Amino acid sequence: xxxxxxxxxxxxxxxxxxxxxxxxxxxxxxxxxxxxxxxxxxxxxxxxxxxxxxxxxxxxxxxxxxxxxxxxxxxxxxxxxxxxxxxxxxxxxxxxxxxxxxxxxxxxxxxxxxxxxxxxxxxxxxxxxxxxxxxxxxxxxxxxxxxxxxxxxxxxxxxxxxxxxxxxxxxxxxxxxxxxxxxxxxxxxxxxxxxxxxxxxxxxxxxxxxxxxxxxxxxxxxxxxxxxxxxxxxxxxxxxxxxxxxxxxxxxxxxxxxxxxxxxxxxxxxxxxxxxxx
Ligand SMILES: Nc1ncnc2c1ncn2[C@@H]1O[C@H](COP(=O)(O)OP(=O)(O)OP(=O)(O)O)[C@@H](O)[C@H]1O
Numbered sequence: 683x684x685x686x687x688x689x690x691x692x693x694x695x696x697x698x699x700x701x702x703x704x705x706x707x708x709x710x711x712x713x714x715x716x717x718x719x720x721x722x723x724x725x726x727x728x729x730x731x732x733x734x735x736x737x738x739x740x741x742x743x744x745x746x747x748x749x750x751x752x753x754x755x756x757x758x759x760x761x762x763x764x765x766x767x768x769x770x771x772x773x774x775x776x777x778x779x780x781x782x783x784x785x786x787x788x789x790x791x792x793x794x795x796x797x798x799x800x801x802x803x804x805x806x807x808x809x810x811x812x813x814x815x816x817x818x819x820x821x822x823x824x825x826x827x828x829x830x831x832x833x834x835x836x837x838x839x840x841x842x843x844x845x846x847x848x849x850x851x852x853x854x855x856x857x858x859x860x861x862x863x864x865x866x867x868x869x870x871x872x873x874x875x876x877x878x879x880x881x882x883x884x885x886x887x888x889x890x891x892x893x894x895x896x897x898x899x900x901x902x903x904x905x906x907x908x909x910x911x912x913x914x915x916x917x918x919x920x921x922x923x924x925x926x927x928x929x930x931x932x933x934x935x936x937x938x939x940x941x942x943x944x945x946x947x948x949x950x951x952x953x954x955x956x957x958x959x960x
Contacts, residue, residue: 685752685858685890686712686735692745693730693914704730706914707745712892712907714752714857717884719901719922720894722911723934728894731911732860735892736775737762751858774851778863780843784836788827788846791835792818795853821849825879841872848879852887859883861893865900873897877904898930 691708694701705727712718720728733739734749735756741747743760750756754769763769774795782791793810796817810818822828825845827838835843844864851859861880865873877893881904884891895901901908901922908925910918910933918929 683714684711684750685714685716686710686892687748687750688731688734689748690745691731691734691741691747691749693727693734693739693741702914703742704914705734705741708914708916710909710916710919712890714890715884715888716907717881717891717905718893718907718909719905720892720909720911721896721898721901721933722917724896726911727914728911729862732775732862732892732894735858735860736770736773737766738775771854772857774848774854774856774859776844776847776851776859776861776864778866780840780847782835782843782846782850784834786835787832788822788835788838789815789818789831791846792821792849792853795821795850796855818849818853821852822846824852824883825849826875839872841868841875844868844872844876845879848876848883852883856889858890858892861891863894863896866896873900880904898925901925 688708688710691705692703693705694703708731720731722728730739734741735751737749737756740757740760740762741749745760747760748755748758751769752772754765755763756766756769757763783794793814796814819828819831822831825848827842827845827849830838830842835846838846848859859880864880865876868876877900880891880893883889893905902925905922908918908920908922909916910925912933917933918925
């Protein structure tokens, strides 16, 4: 079953007449339960594409764009769908900067993930039931941070905070997780833990994961499929094993990021059958 579908998504930020689009007619479909890496050089449109999926960014109005997630329309013709709140409840968006409330406990931060399901008043007052607290502790257990529940979020390392953000998405009962450069500011060990956590929830819970990554070797190690963008167009879309050295060089040119992971699998050189880079 299709979890995510984009058709004809074009996005131009500038209103100047000759401004170039950041995304150019993107058509993409992702199956439920897949784990997909969005790769490509800086500025190629990865984050912008991801933000279209949760309706944080709207496509151009005149391009006939449509974005659906889990069968619900998120945006159509550059307009947000009316019942976006319900759709967003199923989508966990994780950011490079974690977006936790540093002065609150780790547990409270995770509990906030369930806010879309409880009354605004109860949420504002910070009243949570024993059942909700148990669920939040279970989510923390899943990401290996249960013993940090009562610490302030700001006391945790970057990698730990990122895992709290993942626990918050679990508490939210998200069926799709969109992770925007979740390891960009982390050291290799923390990066591995975060990617392992994402892969674990993908495999065990069947949650669809789309993750933007700068380091191709992490994509190769943890993701099943790669979608590569260059200048706002999809230039590669296939099983991650199909992506070879030559294609990576073509994709990044002289901007190719360093490969950080010492455990990266050796890459097999396969045919260039799908790469459309000119
Ligand atoms: N809100 C915005 N207003 C204007 N331009 C924007 C906005 N957001 C992104 N852009 C521009 O769109 C282009 C694509 O940005 P985006 O962040 O999607 O790329 P990216 O591939 O995620 O890059 P990086 O890997 O460096 O994060 C860039 O040129 C960026 O400057």
